[in-house]
Amino acid sequence: MTFATDQKDDEEGLSPTSQAMLAMRQQVFDLWETAVRGHIDEAQAVSGPILVNTLPAFYDNIAEALTPSYPREHGASNTTAMSSHGGERARMTTFRADQIILEYQLFRDAITVAAHRHGVHFSAEEWRVVEVSIDAAVRDAVREFSLIHERMRERLAATLSHDMRNPLSLILAAAQLITHSPDIEVARRMALKIGAGAQRLQLMLAQLVDVLTLERAARLPLVMAEFDIRDVVAAAAQQFNVGGDLPVVVDTVSVRGYWCRSSLYRALENLLTNAIKYGDGGSVRIKVGGAQGRLMLSVHNTGNPIAEDRREQIFQYLRRADGNSVTEGWGIGLPYVRSVAEAHGGSVAVDSSAASGTTFIIDIPVDCRRFADAPVPAG
Incomplete structure (x- = not known):
């Protein structure tokens, strides 16, 4: 199973190097986590699922990009997943910008070491894809990290001047x-x-x-319970699969964890509504996966892709473009989805291209009890 952000099911059609990359994924992350905890003091107190963040999806994106015929130029193309990585670092850790750069350098080193141990030999062009992927991811992550801290400073200045x-x-x-x-x-x-x-x-x-x-971004109130995400996915799909039509296809595995059932259900409902509304009439697919203590819940549709310059804007609440009118957009559904993901200690990203369609990914820890404001009910 791959965790790439375009919801690809398997390794079919991928080159031998791509498949070898996927085969050594776990060793890469074991090496990387050990190195990050050894070099970055701020990583010591961070749990594994928070530390690994959106990197499993990024890693599998790189594997896809190593196949020349695959419609992905590099691991960070077509997706906001690496911006989400920087956003989580700003919200969930005390990392500095230089430490984000270092963790990506360590990520590259872990790939090098694991490849040597597995006997994987990259051609010059294949290694260029790896390097370009990491460079692009660093830019995306640090840019979002800096933007969030800038917003913090703006709020601080406003509070100081007022209070x-x-x-x-x-x-x-x-x-x-x-x-x-x-x-x-x-x-x-x-x-x-x-x-x-x-x-x-x-x-x-x-x-x-x-x-x-x-400071962490303001979070929704959560009521945590232990359940299998398959139950939420099945209930949401059933809501749309009525009248004999089956617009929603489910591709799920069993993943039990501690989440807020009602908010995840509403987030999934919003994603499905948008996927059907903005798709081309084809089926919509829900996919569930898990890696490194994280849940990846995604919704995919085919149709016109989201323009690159709008991939971040669609997660923002509608705001006035001028004094009289409100900008056209995707409404409050996607901002709510982002709020739910961030309240669970994770993030939401979008991967969109003409070749692969559009996929929204909720990427959160499996155990989110520490992020709840309310007591944990019985499982």
Whole structure:
């Protein structure tokens, strides 16, 4: 089974080098995780599923791209999965941008070592595909990582300018009174007010630093339970497969985990609605897979691809393009899907091309209990 972002089922049609890459996948990730934990201190406290992030899909994308006839130029083409990798690093870890670059360098090194152990020999052109894939992934991941931190800084600046006005006004007024009042008792009272205002500012700064350091994107409230994702997939598919029509095809394996059933169901429902609405009338396929402690739940449709410059925009809530009108878009469904994925400690990505169709992938840890705000019900 492959985990590539275009929902390819198997290794049929892939070159021997591509198949060899898939065969050594587990050893590559074992080597990579050991190296990352050994070189990046911030990785020590990160669980395996959070650390591995969207990399299994990226790895299989590279394997596909090693087949010259396959419609994928490199491992990061046609997909937002590597932007999602950078987004998760910003939201879920304390990694720095240079450490993201380092982890990709270690990823390349792990491929080199595993290939040597497995006797896999890359041609110059095949290795160029690997290098180009990693370079493109680094750019995508670091760009998204930087954008998220920039938004954090913007929120911090807005909060500072708004919340600190009151204590600053109090301190300035008290200082002016001390300057103009000859009464020592008035000066003493004003000095106490200045001290109180300064303490308030100090507390606010400490809280804001905590927020800036530990902030994660606002998450939906989750109610966790243990269940098999197949049950949710079957229920969602049945909702659309009525009246004798079978527009939704299910390709699933059993994956049990701790998630919020209702929010995942709604997210899947939104993806299916969009796939049917924007597809070409062909069947829509739901696929379920698991790797490295992660669940990959994807929905695929055929039809016109999503333009490259819109692949990130479609996950944003509709906003006004000018003072009078609202931009056309995919509504609130996809932003909700992103919120659900991020609330579960993961991400959502899209892979879209004319050759392969469009696939949306929810990529989240199998055990998401640590991300819930509510107690865990009985399984």
